[in-house]
Amino acid sequence: MQNNRGNFSKIGFIMAAAGSAVGLGNLWRFPYAVGENGGGVFVLIYLISVVVIALPVLMAEVTLGRFTGKNPVGAFNAIKPGSPWKFVGYLGVASGLMILSFYAVIAGGAVGYFFKALTGQFKGMASESAIASNAATEAYQSFAGNGVLQIFLLAIFIILTVYVVSKGVSGGIEKYSKILMPALIGILFLLLFRSLTLEGASKGVAFYIKPDWSALKPSVIINAMGQAFFSLSLGMGTMITYGSYVSKKENIPSATKWIAVFDTGIAIMAGFIIFPAIFSLGMQDVSGPGTMFNVLPVLFDKMPGGMVFGPLFFLLLSIAALTSTISILEVPVAFCIDEKKWDRKKASIIVGAIALAIGVPCALSESFLGVWSTIWGGLSLSIGALFVAIFIGFSWKTPNALKEMYQGADNFKGAKVWSFAIKYIAPVFILAILLSSFLL
Numbered sequence: 001m002q003n004n005r006g007n008f009s010k011i012g013f014i015m016a017a018a019g020s021a022v023g024l025g026n027l028w029r030f031p032y033a034v035g036e037n038g039g040g041v042f043v044l045i046y047l048i049s050v051v052v053i054a055l056p057v058l059m060a061e062v063t064l065g066r067f068t069g070k071n072p073v074g075a076f077n078a079i080k081p082g083s084p085w086k087f088v089g090y091l092g093v094a095s096g097l098m099i100l101s102f103y104a105v106i107a108g109g110a111v112g113y114f115f116k117a118l119t120g121q122f123k124g125m126a127s128e129s130a131i132a133s134n135a136a137t138e139a140y141q142s143f144a145g146n147g148v149l150q151i152f153l154l155a156i157f158i159i160l161t162v163y164v165v166s167k168g169v170s171g172g173i174e175k176y177s178k179i180l181m182p183a184l185i186g187i188l189f190l191l192l193f194r195s196l197t198l199e200g201a202s203k204g205v206a207f208y209i210k211p212d213w214s215a216l217k218p219s220v221i222i223n224a225m226g227q228a229f230f231s232l233s234l235g236m237g238t239m240i241t242y243g244s245y246v247s248k249k250e251n252i253p254s255a256t257k258w259i260a261v262f263d264t265g266i267a268i269m270a271g272f273i274i275f276p277a278i279f280s281l282g283m284q285d286v287s288g289p290g291t292m293f294n295v296l297p298v299l300f301d302k303m304p305g306g307m308v309f310g311p312l313f314f315l316l317l318s319i320a321a322l323t324s325t326i327s328i329l330e331v332p333v334a335f336c337i338d339e340k341k342w343d344r345k346k347a348s349i350i351v352g353a354i355a356l357a358i359g360v361p362c363a364l365s366e367s368f369l370g371v372w373s374t375i376w377g378g379l380s381l382s383i384g385a386l387f388v389a390i391f392i393g394f395s396w397k398t399p400n401a402l403k404e405m406y407q408g409a410d411n412f413k414g415a416k417v418w419s420f421a422i423k424y425i426a427p428v429f430i431l432a433i434l435l436s437s438f439l440l
């Protein structure tokens with residue numbers, strides 16, 4: 001099939017896909033999911049899920065997208081016209097709207113915290129009395145509880161996202177990532193150093209890396225797998241859509257491997273920042289969606305140069321979130337452009353407005369946001385990934401997918417392993433995990 005959408009340059013795809021993958025999922029969602037799911041056990045299952053399930057699905061999605069040159073609905077339809085497979089695409093489009101709605105609330109929070117950091121509001125957060133009185137947590141609660149402010153920040157973030165997406169994928173997205181990503185990683189290393197050198201940091205490290213098997217429950221497994229999909233932007237067609245802009249010269253297996261390594265590395269780093277800090281500073285009441293916002297102000301206050309690095313971090317985080325929201329909005333927008341023949345601008349604005357409306361309850365209630373994140377950011381992605389794997393393995397069939405994958409990657413050695421993973425390992429495990437979480 002001919003694909004003339006090859007809008008990404010060679011390095012552009014890796015950049016854009018890494019920009020999509022790296023975001024709040026790594027720095028905000030991963031640490032709080034670890035905290036809520038028993039620590040080290042969750043981390044271990046997450047890592048296994050990335051390697052044996054998520055990476056094969058990532059390769060599959062990008063390949064499907066490049067072959068068809070379409071949004072998810074169009075992609076399924078192109079290979080099996082008129083079949084019910086297109087509903088997997090519809091589920092992805094719907095999930096995109098739902099994910100965008102809660103994601104943009106947290107992203108708005110990052111913007112808000114940028115201004116808080118800039119205006120010196122983290123000052124004193126690390127003093128003994130501030131820690132004893134949970135000052136950082138309380139500051140976050142009053143911030144998150146300010147509904148008008150939350151809706152305002154949500155709206156700003158959606159508008160930013162709509163603006164970039166309405167301009168098209170090639171120009172904007174590629175450019176940012178090249179400088180900003182390394183800068184973000186630089187600050188993460190500073191935070192890592194600060195956190196790990198705190199007195200008593202090892203208790204946090206132990207919680208984070210020592211699996212406590214008694215914490216293992218079906219829900220832990222499903223949340224870990226869901227997090228692997230979320231973090232790599234899988235299960236709703238983001239990578240199918242981005243794949244549709246990839247040129248035939250691109251080496252898909254190698255590019256996707258690097259994306260997975262990079263994305264997972266950043267998430268793991270985030271945990272090494274958050275948990276030592278929580279444990280060594282004896283912070284109370286840090287759990288749930290507020291975790292990152294409760295912990296980092298304290299760390300920045302305890303760090304030389306925190307007045308500079310604090311605002312810089314939240315600025316970079318906001319931008320990392322933006323390269324992710326762009327990739328989320330792009331799915332329903334590409335659908336409206338391809339299938340409904342809307343122009344890009346109209347599609348971006350209308351879809352953005354709907355996401356904004358759905359985001360309002362998330363902006364007003366943190367517990368609602370947590371539920372939304374679990375359902376749409378975890379469960380629905382697992383279902384989407386399950387169907388992608390079955391579709392590629394048994395409907396389109398792996399030899400056809402491989403024919404596409406070999407273009408730009410004629411030295412790909414993992415073909416057999418990948419085929420086995422996508423046909424058997426991924427579907428069987430995802431299905432078993434989904435069923436056990438419903439039945440047990």
Ligand code: TRP
Pocket residue numbers: 020021022023024025026099229230231232233234235236238324325327328381
């Ligand atoms: N992966 C991004 C993050 O970790 C979020 C994201 C972008 C996403 N596109 C997605 C999540 C598609 C699920 C599906 O922040």
